[in-house]
Structures are given as C-alpha cells and as structure tokens.
Amino acid sequence: MTAGVDLGVPATQAIRSDEDVVRVRQLVRTTAVAVKLSLVDQTKLVTAASELARNTLIYGGGGTAEVVTVEDGRRRGVRIVFADGGPGIPDLDQAFTDGFTTGGGLGLGLSGARRLVDDFDIWTAVGEGTRITVTKWSR
Amino acid sequence: MALSAEQSGRLAGLLTEHADRLTERWTEIVAGSLRGRLSQAELSRQARELHRSMVDAARQGLADLADQHGGELRAVLAELSTSRARQGFSATETAISVFALKDALLELMEEGRDAGTLRDFVAYSALIDQMGLFTFESFVRTREGLIADQAEQLLELSTPVVKLWEGVVAVPLVGTLDSARAQVVMERLLQTLVDTGSPYAIIDITGVPAVDTQVAQHILKTVVAARLMGADCIISGIRPQIAQTIVALGIEFGDIATKASLADALRHVLRLTGVETTSRRARRES
Numbered sequence A: 001m002t003a004g005v006d007l008g009v010p011a012t013q014a015i016r017s018d019e020d021v022v023r024v025r026q027l028v029r030t031t032a033v034a035v036k037l038s039l040v041d042q043t044k045l046v047t048a049a050s051e052l053a054r055n056t057l058i059y060g061g062g063g064t065a066e067v068v069t070v071e072d073g074r075r076r077g078v079r080i081v082f083a084d085g086g087p088g089i090p091d092l093d094q095a096f097t098d099g100f101t102t103g104g105g106l107g108l109g110l111s112g113a114r115r116l117v118d119d120f121d122i123w124t125a126v127g128e129g130t131r132i133t134v135t136k137w138s139r
Numbered sequence B: 001m002a003l004s005a006e007q008s009g010r011l012a013g014l015l016t017e018h019a020d021r022l023t024e025r026w027t028e029i030v031a032g033s034l035r036g037r038l039s040q041a042e043l044s045r046q047a048r049e050l051h052r053s054m055v056d057a058a059r060q061g062l063a064d065l066a067d068q069h070g071g072e073l074r075a076v077l078a079e080l081s082t083s084r085a086r087q088g089f090s091a092t093e094t095a096i097s098v099f100a101l102k103d104a105l106l107e108l109m110e111e112g113r114d115a116g117t118l119r120d121f122v123a124y125s126a127l128i129d130q131m132g133l134f135t136f137e138s139f140v141r142t143r144e145g146l147i148a149d150q151a152e153q154l155l156e157l158s159t160p161v162v163k164l165w166e167g168v169v170a171v172p173l174v175g176t177l178d179s180a181r182a183q184v185v186m187e188r189l190l191q192t193l194v195d196t197g198s199p200y201a202i203i204d205i206t207g208v209p210a211v212d213t214q215v216a217q218h219i220l221k222t223v224v225a226a227r228l229m230g231a232d233c234i235i236s237g238i239r240p241q242i243a244q245t246i247v248a249l250g251i252e253f254g255d256i257a258t259k260a261s262l263a264d265a266l267r268h269v270l271r272l273t274g275v276e277t278t279s280r281r282a283r284r285e286s
Helices: A018-034 A039-058 A109-116 B005-017 B019-034 B040-059 B068-086 B091-111 B115-157 B179-196 B213-228 B240-249 B262-273
Strands: A005-015 A063-071 A076-084 A119-125 A129-137 B162-165 B168-174 B200-207 B232-236
Touching: A005 A018, A005 A039, A018 A039, A018 A063, A018 A076, A039 A063, A039 A076, A039 A109, A039 A129, A039 B213, A039 B240, A109 B240, B005 B019, B005 B040, B005 B091, B005 B115, B019 B040, B019 B091, B040 B068, B040 B091, B068 B091, B068 B115, B091 B115, B162 B262, B168 B179, B168 B262, B179 B200, B179 B213, B200 B213, B200 B262, B213 B232, B213 B240, B232 B262
Parallel strands: B168 B200, B200 B232
Antiparallel strands: A005 A063, A063 A076, A076 A129, A119 A129, B162 B168
C-alpha cells in the first residue's frame, strides 16, 4: 500500500469524454505545481495521469479521478486515484507487458505510467472494475 | 400550473391597462441589475417587445408557455437571451431580465387586492418561471454554440503549416494534440507536401505540454504517412522533461530524426540538402 497522509480536500474529476482527460491533466498539473514538483516530475505525473485517465475512459467505460496532495513527514506529493466500474482486467501480467493492447494504442500506457510514478497500486476484479492509485513525491 | 382561460384573459387586460407602468418598472429593475451596461433605450425596446408578445399570447388564451399560442413569446425570449449571451452577460443577469416582470406585476396587483388576486398571481408567477427557465435554456444553448464555434476556430488557427526554406515545411504544434487535431494536422501537412513538392517536413512539438502514448502515436502515424508520400520528417522541440518522459513510457521513435529545437532541425535538413550555413563575423558599427 502507498504511504503518506492525505492533506486537504481531494479534487474529483469525472472522466466521461476526451475533454475530461484534458481536465484531469490540467488538474494534476495545477496540483503538481502547488506541491512544487520539479518540471520533469510534473511532466511525468501529468503524462501518467493522461494515460490512466484515457484507460479509465476507453477500457473502463468512464469513471473518476481523485487528486489529493499527500505528505509523509519529510516530503510532499500528489496522489491520484483512478476508479471505474468497467469490466476489470482479467490478466494483469499481460496488461503490464510492453506493447500488449486490446485496443488500438501502442500498448505502453499502463506499463509506462507505472514507470513514470513513484508508487503504483492496482486493484481490479473482473466484472467489477479497476482502481489505480499513483503517487509522485517531491525530491 | 397552467393558466385558465379567464386568467389569461385577465392577464391580457392587466398588461394592456397598465402597459406603460409595467414596461417602465420592468426597465428600471433590469437596468439596476445590469448596472448601465445596456442603454435605457435598448432595454425599454426589449421591455415593450416582451410586453407586446405577452399581451398577444394572453389574448389568444395562453395556458402554458409550451403550447401553440406561446410560439411568438418563445421566439422573443430566445432572441432576448441570445443577444444577452452574445453581449457577455451572465446567466443570472439574463434570467433577471425575465423575472423582473414578476416584481413589476406583483407591485401592480398588490394595489387592487381581492380574493382572486393571489390565485391569479400564483398562476402568472408560474408562467413567468417557465419563461425564465426557457430563457435560461436558450442562453445556455447560445453559449454552447459560441464555445463550439470557438473550438472549431481554434482548431483552424492552431494548425498552420509554414514553409521554412525551399523544400522544407514545418508544423508548429501548440497545445493538446487530440485525435481531431491530429487528423487536421496530418491532412494539412500532407496537402502542403503535395502543393509545395517539399521533400522535408519538420514537426515541432515545443508547444505540446505533455507527450503521452496517444500523442506519440498520432505523430508516428503522421510521419509514416508523410514517408509514404516520399517526404522525410524530423521531430523537433523535444525538451528535457519530454525526453525523459518518453524514455520512461518506453515510446520508440525508431529511425525518425529528432532534434531539441526547430533551429537544430532546420540546420539538419539544410545540411542534408547541401545548403552551406556559415556564421559571419559580427558587423561592427563605425
């Protein structure tokens, strides 16, 4: 599980269309700037959020993204929870293989997003949905 | 709550009898809420028009705004909210333009108090609420139309293909590259390649805030399409943070030439085409 204490009120953005993916990206960027992530980390987190939000939309049939700032005593970070009530992922190992996709993408979104963030936690159940929690810490 | 035939008749009578007072009071209340951003003459013209269409509708036995007698009134309301939306007024300010009528009517009816007045007023008030909601809906529709128009204009604006040199065209991408824009970019670029007969194209992504797999896929597809037409593509404007993100994501650009800046890309192309670039010593002012 990911460590850290939640700070402040989480901001929630519904993901129902391509425009919402852009909104998630903007929300994440604003939050990342507020906790003073470096430009590289901002870009990494925003890109990871973009991938996961699009997955939520395309494969999960829409859902929500919840963005909150966290703190673990010596550093601050941004945590995002993507949740959908879609079909779930039947084979996680396969889903995390670079280049594997059931859609028309490059097959790098999920595995790439995991490499772009510091903490990555996934819960999924076939027929129930998927919930992904990612955190990026300031250095 | 629908108006009965007698009620709409009485409303018509009331509106006709006190026409001047009503429109004056209506104009006064609305002018207060708009704080001088619309001229008095314009406001009283709108008030008279709204008043006239209400009288007409009430005379014809209007029971509900949605029925066949309300057509003219709806058109006037739609016009009112459209003009308000285009002039940049808020939804509240627009709705007040209709609800002000309720206040004006109430003040008038308070004078001639009798048993039926309250029931009448409640019915009129319900009608005005309907008018307000209708105005609100038209307002939102107009605004949505404006936004859609602007988005389309922006799409046109933000995807120019420029000629940098003989045989070299560039596409400076700014903002979010979604599927719709990627499609426009690809079409424009391919068409320009045909029109100018350019063998080189530079795609500059300096203005793209984040390159995710979808953006990368769009760029890759554009490059492949340009190649099929015999043109070579160079991707420029890859900033350090974008480079690191692309590596972490695992996106591979293969044998496509990439450069940090547009200047580097142009120099690269010029070298390929055999154009010599030399720097001249700085000229000294005498």
